[in-house]
Amino acid sequence: MFRTVKTLWKKWRASRSAGQQLDALLAVADADAPYAERSDWLIELAHWIHRGGKLDAAPPASASAGSSSGPTAEAPRRGPPEHARVRYLLHVLDRNPAWKANVGAMVRKLVREADSISLLCDAGMPVHSGLLGALSERIQAQLIPPAPSRRDLAALFTLMFPAAHDPEWIATLPPDLLGRLKDLIVEPERQTLAGAPASGETPPAADGEAEPGAPVAAEPGRSDLSVDLLTALHNLTCQISSTGLSPTVRSRLSGDEARVAVERLPFFRLTRAMLAVENARDAGEPDRLLQEVTWLRLLLDGCRKATDDVFAHLYRNGVRVDTVFQVERMRMRIQRAEQLLDAWMASDDLSMQARLVADLVKANQASQSVLHLVRSNFALLSRKVVELSADTGEHYIARDRAEYLTMLRMAAGGGLVTAVTVYVKFGVTGAHLPSMIEGVFAGLNYAVSFLVMHFCHLSLATKQPAMTAPTLARELDGANEPAGRARFVSSVVALIRTQAAAVLGNVLLVFPACLAIQLVCGWLFHVNLISPAKAHATLQSFSLAGPTPLYAALTGVLLWASSLFAGWADNWFVLHRVEDALAWNRRLRMTLGPAGAARLARFCRANAAGVWGNVVLGLMLGVVPALVSAISFHFEVRHVTLSAGSIGVAMGVLGTSTLGSGELWWAVAGVASMAILNVTVSFALALQMALRSRDLGRKDVRPLMRAIWRRISRHPVDLVWPRRKAANANEAAPH
Known part of the structure; x- marks a missing residue:
């Protein structure tokens, strides 16, 4: 028993x-x-x-x-x-x-x-066609094994x-x-047919027919595993063909393949090729079988290339998570079909059979993991966001002296706009409104300021890191070659130099501008724009000895989050083809004319991400501190440019006597920490997301960091002033 x-x-x-x-x-x-x-x-x-x-x-x-x-x-x-x-x-x-x-x-x-097809064919494959269904299925599997x-x-x-x-x-x-x-x-082999059944197995009936419920012996030369592999292959090819011929895939095939008739697509011919393999196997014709297997491999390779075309289309025209889910599942099925075909053709290779079992175990474990599902299905969406940010971030890296001076001018203009923002912020806080209403008005103030900078082509220093980190990650694609590695190192040095220039341009203009406005108002109208008590409280709130570093780091998280919203806005605009809808809108064409409607569509396409990202950033800087302070802990925004302007206002109110006080210099040290933490945190988060979108880890980046250190130690002046174009070209050339 x-x-x-x-x-x-x-x-x-x-x-x-x-x-x-x-x-x-x-x-x-x-x-x-x-x-x-x-x-x-x-x-x-x-x-x-x-x-x-x-x-x-x-x-x-x-x-x-x-x-x-x-x-x-x-x-x-x-x-x-x-x-x-x-x-x-x-x-x-x-x-x-x-x-x-x-x-x-x-x-x-x-x-x-047992049903072996569930392991050979379905292990690691999502059953549901949507992300939410697969997510609920895996959560249930974790709770109920x-x-x-x-x-x-x-x-x-x-x-x-x-x-x-x-x-x-x-x-x-x-x-x-x-x-x-x-x-x-x-x-x-054929031990049961010889009359010596294994222990626990039912022998064949006397008349040569299997008794009901008895295991059916495989034909000579055809093991049960071989039959199961072929059955799973048949199942997989049918599923691949069905998904490949669906409108989701056919509508996204790029290039000449989109104009090919359906019957010429590899997905259409795949099932017939699989039937030809089975017929050649049943006929016992080895030469024909090898020929049909070769043709099946070519079709599977063609299906994989078509899948790559679908992903390329998604990169260019927007990402929908459910579409990514279905196409990624089809790619996994193609890879599994190739694995099973290799194992079927090499049935005597025990090492290959062991590797197949190991792959099935690994896939089966992945099919139970919620984290694996989320990572795999949001990778493409992350890459799309990264690609947008990379294209935008390229404009924020000054690689030569002309671009460096242009960045200084853009940052200086951004500092002047921020000076107005600082005084409006003091007006909002001086009204003593309820915290949530005050946060909304402060957010609108920030959003309007950022939009003015956007349309005037000015620069806010702390917005750049979240955009420039994906640019560096994209250059990592060619960092395995000497020329690509040199370009990456040059880009990092240029990025550090540009960030320093942008921060200095903002701070060196916003501080004297705010100070000058207060001095002029005091000289002409004999009035302080803020009270002396408010000025002292402002300096004390920026002190490095207080929670300023924590607030600055959390502000860096908000700066990074705004880049995500900008990327999602661009993806939505492209995915739903809003540009084409505007360009061909009947009312717009009647009002503005065809050319005017097309110009409006191009304008919206070029500014959708920027406008949405700036509006979201402004509202987050105003509303999120109020929300966090209401439900958790006290939180205030610590933005280097806004804080530098606030120090200028406080000094204009308190006068030169503050130069000898400790609270001023503690506040200056706090603003310096804001500059470091705002930039570092937002850059680190954006770079981590960009590296994950390319499946790069720390071990891939570590050699590049050593190359960057060698470059800085040899040419430290490059961090503050760019070299001539000829010198940059010689440095970027492979050695």
């Missing part, structure tokens, strides 16, 4: 070694037990392979086997501990033929009775291999272990 899990657990707790635990487990194996109990037994065996514990120096021989019935234990070999446990398990089974026959029969019956009674191999693999390192040790199983596992699991 099959022992229950509770009984096994009590026995294992009383055991002193892993070998005794294994003996207890193998002793209760029963090939005639119900499916759920056999499945549960195999899960416990897999957990024993994962579990730690001391192994005996040599497997004990059972009383029925004798001391010389199997090989002795081999010396320990290097490798994962799971390899040693699998080797120990096989030694024990070799010394106990009855156990070995029973375990082999159990595994074979499990594989035959599959039961051992489910007759599909995907559920069995989920329970057997939960560890993240399982695919690694499975893929690296040595050849000798693979051969011995095959001898254990695979039924001896």
Whole structure:
């Protein structure tokens, strides 16, 4: 009688070694037990392979086997501990033929009775056609794991291999272990037909026909695995063809392929090619089979290229998450079909079979991960946002002296506009309105100021890092080559120099402008625009010794978030083809004429992201502090340009006596920390997002950081003043 899990657990707790635990487990194996109990037994065996514990120096021989019935234990070999446990398990089974026959029969019956297509074809593949459906499915799977009674191999693999390192040790199983596992699991060739059925298996009926419910033996030369692989291939090719011929994909095929008739698309011919492979296999014609398999590979490659065209279309014309979800699922199915085809053609290559199992385990684990789903499906949307920011950020990097001086002028103009913004802000706060209403008015003040800078082509220093970081990430695409690496280093140096120029241009204009406005008002009208108490409170609030660094870092997060909103706005505008809708709008064409409507459409396309990003940034700087202060902790915006202008107003009110006070210089130090944290935080967040959109990690960026340090140590002046174009060209040339 099959022992229950509770009984096994009590026995294992009383055991002193892993070998005794294994003996207890193998002793209760029963090939005639119900499916759920056999499945549960195999899960416990897999957990024993994962579990730690001391192994005996040599497997004990059972009383029925004798001391010389199997090989002795081999010396320990290097490798994962799971390899040693699998080797120990096989030694024990070799010394106990009855156990070995029973375990082999159990595994074979499990594989035959379970649905292998769920593992070969569907493992790692999202079932639902939308992101929300797949997300709810994975959350449910995390809360309710599959039961051992489910007759599909995907559920069995989920329970057997939960560890993240399982695919690694499975893929690296040595050849000798693979051969011995095959001898254990695979039924001896035609052994059942010879009249010696394996233990626990039903022999064929006397009249040559299988009894009802008995396992059907595979034809000679065609293993059950081969049949399952071919069935899964057929299933996958049908699904790929169906998705590829859907309007979602056909409408996004770019180039000449969009004008090709449907019957000439690789998706249309894929199912017929798969049927030709099956017919050649059934006819027993090896040469024809090889030819049909080659044609099937070419069509799968054509489907992959068409999928790349769809993604290229999405990059250019906007991203919809559900569309990304469906196309990415089709690409995964193409890759799985190629893997199964390789395994089917190399059925004797045990290492390839092990790698296939490892890939299936890894895919099955990924299909249960909510984090993996979110990352994979938002990667393309992140890349689209990054591409927009990269195109915009290129305008904020001064690479030569002319561009450097232009940036200084733009930053100076931005400082003058911010001076007006500072005084309006003091007027809003001086009205003593409710905090939320005050936040809304302050946000509108900021938004109007940023829009004026946008349309006047002026610059606000702290908005640049979130835009320029994606530009650097795009240049990382060619950083593996010497020329690309040199260009990347030059761009980083130019970026640092440009950021310093922009901050200085803002601060050196907003501070004297605010100071001059207060001095002029005091001289002409004998009035202070803010009270002396408010001036002292302003200086004290900017002190480096207070929460100013924390507020400055949180402000950097808001600056980065505004770039995301700008990218999403541009993606929405392009995805819904608003430019074409405006250019061909009947009322606009009648009012403005065709040329006027086209100019309006181009204007909206060029400024949609900028306007939306500036409006959102302004409102966030005003409203978010009020919201956070109301529900969590006190939070104030600490923006370097606005704070520098506020210090100028406070000095104009308090006079020269503040030059000898400590609160002024603590406030100056606080503004310096704002400049660093505003820029650093927003740049770091944008760069992290840009690197993730290109699947780049720290190990890929670390060599570039060393190259940047070498450049700065050799030419430190480049950080404050650009060299001539000729010198830059020589520096960027590969050595």
